[in-house]
Amino acid sequence: MRKVFLFMDTIINKVDAKGRVSLPSDYRAIVKELSSEIVCYRSLSAPCIEGCLEETLDKLATDIENATDFFSETQDNLTNLVFGDARRFTFDSTGRINLSEKLLQHAQITDTAVFVGKGRKFQIWNPQNWQKEEARIRAEVLKNRPSLNIKREAE
């Protein structure tokens, strides 16, 4: 596995009648080092699909196990919500995945999808929704310059 891997850039691709979309080739290059699978799930906080490597979710599973008790309600709730929603999507030789109805509906995607890199994860948006969301984020950043402060708080 490569030491450095980041999902980046914003790419627009078509979704055909069967729900097939080409995963951007840059993204594929990252995944291909391990397998030909990507994990997708409905974002908890926004009307979009999120994607990442299975490895990333595996880390989360371990984190949850370490942070909560086997019999605790919190562990139950979290694992149900996260893993109950996530699913593996394998892409074929041409690099397409077949998104499920559930995911497409949640993101209000019909015939076009926008892939937005987020580092270890990426998101898939309806083009109009993404346009609005990006404007909103930019406006907020201009007001508050939040990024650096937030990092300090967390450390």
Add this chain to the structure above:
Amino acid sequence: MRKVFLFMDTIINKVDAKGRVSLPSDYRAIVKELSSEIVCYRSLSAPCIEGCLEETLDKLATDIENATDFFSETQDNLTNLVFGDARRFTFDSTGRINLSEKLLQHAQITDTAVFVGKGRKFQIWNPQNWQKEEARIRAEVLKNRPSLNIKREAE
């Protein structure tokens, strides 16, 4: 054996008159790497069936040993409840297991079963019950956003 294996997604399958259910193919793929057996038991906290690899229960046994005293009532109770209830279920060439009456009754399952991935484990629910449970969990998580806090605590 694969480095990463997670039970994911939510899948609805039919239960026939004999009590047979297809284990979702993704789940089978995970199990098949080791054997053709899965362990199931009645959930301690919810009206559903829980399933996992025997390996996972083995880890739990170790955890219980480490966390409680050999002679303690807690260890007694836990081990009785978990291991007294658990049973191996082998699936046939078409991938079906034959759930026992005891398990089906506990989960109120008659003709349809919902498999819910939970990472290292999965659950089997009655469809209506799962629908309610999922709504409850989502509402609770949206109120508290527990995931991030828990992660911080663990670090």
Add this chain to the structure above:
DNA sequence: TGGTATAGCATGGTATTTTATGGGATTCAA
């Protein structure tokens, strides 16, 4: 710098495989 060749990519269509599930046969135990 400008123009052309080439390789890679997205996308539409088609073929193949896998999977869920019903029904029946067989085995084993009571």
Add this chain to the structure above:
DNA sequence: TTGAATCCCATAAAATACCATGCTATACCA
């Protein structure tokens, strides 16, 4: 011998892999 559990076979539907084409971005050369 009867009942229950397990195994095997058949089928329809859905998921997935493969093939072919047109386009775009990149590389190469004059």
